[in-house]
Amino acid sequence: MPRVKALTSEELKSYKNQLLQLRARLRGEVFQMAESVLAKGRDQGGSGFSAAPTHLAELGAENYEQAFAVSIIETQSTVLEQIEYALEKIEEGTYGICEECGSHIPRVRLNALPYATMCVKCAGKQERRS
Numbered sequence: 726m727p728r729v730k731a732l733t734s735e736e737l738k739s740y741k742n743q744l745l746q747l748r749a750r751l752r753g754e755v756f757q758m759a760e761s762v763l764a765k766g767r768d769q770g771g772s773g774f775s776a777a778p779t780h781l782a783e784l785g786a787e788n789y790e791q792a793f794a795v796s797i798i799e800t801q802s803t804v805l806e807q808i809e810y811a812l813e814k815i816e817e818g819t820y821g822i823c824e825e826c827g828s829h830i831p832r833v834r835l836n837a838l839p840y841a842t843m844c845v846k847c848a849g850k851q852e853r854r855s
Contacts, residue, residue: 729828729830732832737815748812826846830843831844
């Protein structure tokens, strides 16, 4: 396997910009979803029950939609934490270095997942252990 070269300062700037844009987009999405979930709760009087008679299937669908939205918010929040960590690594000068083996993470991986902290080989090993 060919040795991966360290990132240049221009590449680091580019990845930082990608991470900042992704962070801004995800923050907006999380905010909108949270507002939507909260608004539905307020529309239902905050108790989850409406004054108007509701069919059980409708209530089940609403509960499913809320649970699904909360699940997405949790996932997006985890990604936001990973983005923050990647931005810290850029500032520290350790961005693009695998936390497991210490080799440089290939650019192809960083292009696909700019907040990656491990090379594909180490990430695969970690997934198999989980």
